[in-house]
Amino acid sequence: MDSYSCCLSTSGESKQVAKMAALLKIVSEESRLKLLCILRRGEHCVCEFAEHVDLSQSLISHHLKDLKDVGVITDEKRGLRVYYSLTNKGKYITNLLFQIPNKEEKQ
Amino acid sequence: MDSYSCCLSTSGESKQVAKMAALLKIVSEESRLKLLCILRRGEHCVCEFAEHVDLSQSLISHHLKDLKDVGVITDEKRGLRVYYSLTNKGKYITNLLFQIPNKEEKQ
DNA sequence: CAACTATATGAATCCATATTCATATATTAC
DNA sequence: GTAATATATGAATATGGATTCATATAGTTG
Numbered sequence: 001m002d003s004y005s006c007c008l009s010t011s012g013e014s015k016q017v018a019k020m021a022a023l024l025k026i027v028s029e030e031s032r033l034k035l036l037c038i039l040r041r042g043e044h045c046v047c048e049f050a051e052h053v054d055l056s057q058s059l060i061s062h063h064l065k066d067l068k069d070v071g072v073i074t075d076e077k078r079g080l081r082v083y084y085s086l087t088n089k090g091k092y093i094t095n096l097l098f099q100i101p102n103k104e105e106k107q
Numbered sequence: 108m109d110s111y112s113c114c115l116s117t118s119g120e121s122k123q124v125a126k127m128a129a130l131l132k133i134v135s136e137e138s139r140l141k142l143l144c145i146l147r148r149g150e151h152c153v154c155e156f157a158e159h160v161d162l163s164q165s166l167i168s169h170h171l172k173d174l175k176d177v178g179v180i181t182d183e184k185r186g187l188r189v190y191y192s193l194t195n196k197g198k199y200i201t202n203l204l205f206q207i208p209n210k211e212e213k214q
Numbered sequence: 215c216a217a218c219t220a221t222a223t224g225a226a227t228c229c230a231t232a233t234t235c236a237t238a239t240a241t242t243a244c
Numbered sequence: 245g246t247a248a249t250a251t252a253t254g255a256a257t258a259t260g261g262a263t264t265c266a267t268a269t270a271g272t273t274g
Binding site for chain 1: 249250251252253
């Protein structure tokens with residue numbers, strides 16, 4: 001495995017990078033990151049998000065769909081409401097991401 | 108700290124989410140992720156990247172600048188060449204990201 | 215000095231995706 | 245059944261960011 005194997009489209013490493021990019025692209029957008037941040041405290045339905053996050057109901061639904069598509073959240077319908085929560089994958093990734101320190105380092 | 112503190116623009120948590128988003132936006136793009144992946148094996152100059160990555164010299168420079176701006180890489184000029192390498196922050200973050208498993212989980 | 219190599223950079227263009235809007239679907243209550 | 249509520253969705257638009265292009269800068273060589 002040389003330094004550039006992640007650039008050979010045939011390499012497993014290249015595919016890993018592509019998959020990681022696809023996941024991070026969805027997860028790292030600020031609005032969706034906020035939704036994930038809220039979900040770390042437990043399940044929430046769309047109307048609860050809509051009350052607290054400064055986004056339209058429609059936009060929230062779109063974002064939740066994207067997050068669901070990459071497998072970091074699931075939903076469960078109960079009555080009129082749809083409750084969203086983190087999957088194991090979602091818990092794993094948000095634990096990872098939210099442990100990144102936000103202070104600047106020298107160097 | 109309630110469930111929605113990351114949505115109050117005044118909260119520290121909200122700022123943390125914004126900073127994290129800014130960093131991840133840069134780091135998670137596939138081309139830049141490839142550059143980081145290469146840099147994990149040690150320092151490289153722009154012309155080395157250009158030989159192996161399917162991107163123009165100009166584009167590589169732009170990407171490296173973005174990565175440098177968020178503090179994950181530094182550069183050092185030696186002769187005509189500019190050598191890039193990961194900062195401590197860069198090592199920390201790539202170690203985190205590249206440990207994410209790429210298999211799908213059930214649920 | 216001129217010619218050459220390696221890199222950086224600003225502006226223009228192109229493209230992906232966030233956002234909006236109108237509307238559809240599903241569930242509940244009456 | 246109708247009305248009301250919660251959510252989803254597709255298409256249109258707006259916007260941000262990736263890519264290209266032309267060119268500038270800096271260091272090297274002879």
